Amino acid sequence: xxxxxxxxxxxxxxxxxxxxxxxxxxxxxxxxxxxxxxxxxxxxxxxxxxxxxxxxxxxxxxxxxxxxxxxxxxxxxxxxxxxxxxxxxxxxxxxxxxxxxxxxxxxxxxxxxxxxxxxxxxxxxxxxxxxxxxxxxxxxxxxxxxxxxxxxxxxxxxxxxxxxxxxxxxxxxxxxxxxxxxxxxxxxxxxxxxxxxxxxxxxxxxxxxxxxxxxxxxxxxxxxxxxxxxxxxxxxxxxxxxxxxxxxxxxxxxxxxxxxxxxxxxxxxxxxxxxxxxxxxxxxxxxxxxxxxxxxxxxxxxxxxxxxxxxxxxxxxxxxxxxxxxxx
Amino acid sequence: xxxxxxxxxxxxxxxxxxxxxxxxxxxxxxxxxxxxxxxxxxxxxxxxxxxxxxxxxxxxxxxxxxxxxxxxxxxxxxxxxxxxxxxxxxxxxxxxxxxxxxxxxxxxxxxxxxxxxxxxxxxxxxxxxxxxxxxxxxxxxxxxxx
Numbered sequence: 001x002x003x004x005x006x007x008x009x010x011x012x013x014x015x016x017x018x019x020x021x022x023x024x025x026x027x028x029x030x031x032x033x034x035x036x037x038x039x040x041x042x043x044x045x046x047x048x049x050x051x052x053x054x055x056x057x058x059x060x061x062x063x064x065x066x067x068x069x070x071x072x073x074x075x076x077x078x079x080x081x082x083x084x085x086x087x088x089x090x091x092x093x094x095x096x097x098x099x100x101x102x103x104x105x106x107x108x109x110x111x112x113x114x115x116x117x118x119x120x121x122x123x124x125x126x127x128x129x130x131x132x133x134x135x136x137x138x139x140x141x142x143x144x145x146x147x148x149x150x151x152x153x154x155x156x157x158x159x160x161x162x163x164x165x166x167x168x169x170x171x172x173x174x175x176x177x178x179x180x181x182x183x184x185x186x187x188x189x190x191x192x193x194x195x196x197x198x199x200x201x202x203x204x205x206x207x208x209x210x211x212x213x214x215x216x217x218x219x220x221x222x223x224x225x226x227x228x229x230x231x232x233x234x235x236x237x238x239x240x241x242x243x244x245x246x247x248x249x250x251x252x253x254x255x256x257x258x259x260x261x262x263x264x265x266x267x268x269x270x271x272x273x274x275x276x277x278x279x280x281x282x283x284x285x286x287x288x289x290x291x292x293x294x295x296x297x298x299x300x301x302x303x304x305x306x307x308x309x310x311x312x313x314x315x316x317x318x319x320x321x322x323x324x325x326x327x328x
Numbered sequence: 329x330x331x332x333x334x335x336x337x338x339x340x341x342x343x344x345x346x347x348x349x350x351x352x353x354x355x356x357x358x359x360x361x362x363x364x365x366x367x368x369x370x371x372x373x374x375x376x377x378x379x380x381x382x383x384x385x386x387x388x389x390x391x392x393x394x395x396x397x398x399x400x401x402x403x404x405x406x407x408x409x410x411x412x413x414x415x416x417x418x419x420x421x422x423x424x425x426x427x428x429x430x431x432x433x434x435x436x437x438x439x440x441x442x443x444x445x446x447x448x449x450x451x452x453x454x455x456x457x458x459x460x461x462x463x464x465x466x467x468x469x470x471x472x473x474x
Contacts, residue, residue: 042358043354047362294343309336
């Protein structure tokens with residue numbers, strides 16, 4: 001009985017975290033799906049979804065219901081276990097990083113002292129899911145999409161890690177809460193502008209979005225790794241992609257934009273989440289904005305850009321940071 | 329080495345220029361017309377099927393039933409009939425129909441009309457399930473018009 005009393009608050013915490021994570025993943029997908037289509041429309045001087053509800057506001061709910069009602073088609077020659085495993089593997093790991101993100105001073109699932117490593121480790125499972133999906137589909141377009149995705153993600157993870165490492169050297173911690181707390185006078189975007197730029201570029205590439213959306217390049221590979229997927233298994237990939245966008249933008253907010261700091265509202269320990277979400281969605285708006293601005297890069301350009309520009313610059317940035325931190 | 333850095337700056341500048349173009353487009357009013365609910369104003373040059381003009385002063389059309397349009401029509405799609413009535417000078421129009429399935433919109437009837445009673449309508453929403461829906465009664469249309 002004694003042990004039950006002692007673990008009871010932790011159980012409540014776990015349940016609340018799980019529900020909160022699910023709310024964030026699905027709510028974020030609804031908001032982002034609508035925002036993406038609406039902004040894409042307005043950038044092309046058309047209205048976007050207009051028919052379902054006021055200005056098409058419940059379009060995404062209707063789309064979700066439609067996708068749930070559709071048949072899950074498994075190609076005859078596909079590797080069935082792998083084919084069914086891939087969407088789950090793309091979707092399930094996105095819940096874990098949400099647990100360690102500090103939405104405000106007190107709104108955080110668990111403050112791990114290896115928080116950043118947990119996020120990066122679980123975010124990179126997405127690559128494995130894409131590879132499994134592309135391989136299991138037994139379709140040459142899917143396989144090409146998966147290959148490209150792996151090459152791209154492996155390449156762009158390096159500058160991403162190195163640019164974050166510069167911040168870690170400055171704050172001497174992997175805990176996201178302590179990194180956010182370390183920027184009370186000035187945000188790290190002012191101190192480390194180059195690292196921020198490199199992180200933003202690598203973040204776009206990591207989430208497989210335009211102009212780095214080679215894994216699903218419509219004009220060459222029909223839909224890339226999810227060509228053969230339909231119904232819910234397709235929408236799990238999409239949900240995973242949007243959740244990954246949310247996670248990388250949250251990391252950018254915590255590491256460069258001061259986390260949940262901002263003008264103090266009442267109950268600042270909790271209402272900091274307003275500032276946090278405002279910063280995250282400003283970054284998300286930027287992601288949508290560049291998606292509808294830039295054409296897709298060629299594959300050799302993509303690789304050249306990473307290996308010849310991003311990695312050398314991030315290494316130089318890290319070196320300078322280390323020297324400065326040592327001297328001060 | 330010099331080109332390595334110049335590529336960075338020209339590239340970054342072109343990226344910023346691109347972003348400027350799309351953010352401007354984002355705040356430009358949309359040009360889409362949501363068709364069944366919103367409609368564009370038809371240009372006065374539009375050539376729909378023919379219609380009799382309703383004149384303000386007489387409150388009626390000016391057709392004198394001369395049959396010029398019927399004779400001029402290369403596709404034989406106009407039928408004009410009239411009759412003599414007591415106390416009325418000239419003939420009175422009783423039938424004016426257009427078989428729009430055969431009309432080629434050449435406009436010879438409008439050119440031929442001696443009293444300029446004919447004009448092109450601005451009807452463009454033309455869809456029907458049967459052929460007979462395109463046999464227009466032009467006289468009835470001019471009488472029903474406001």
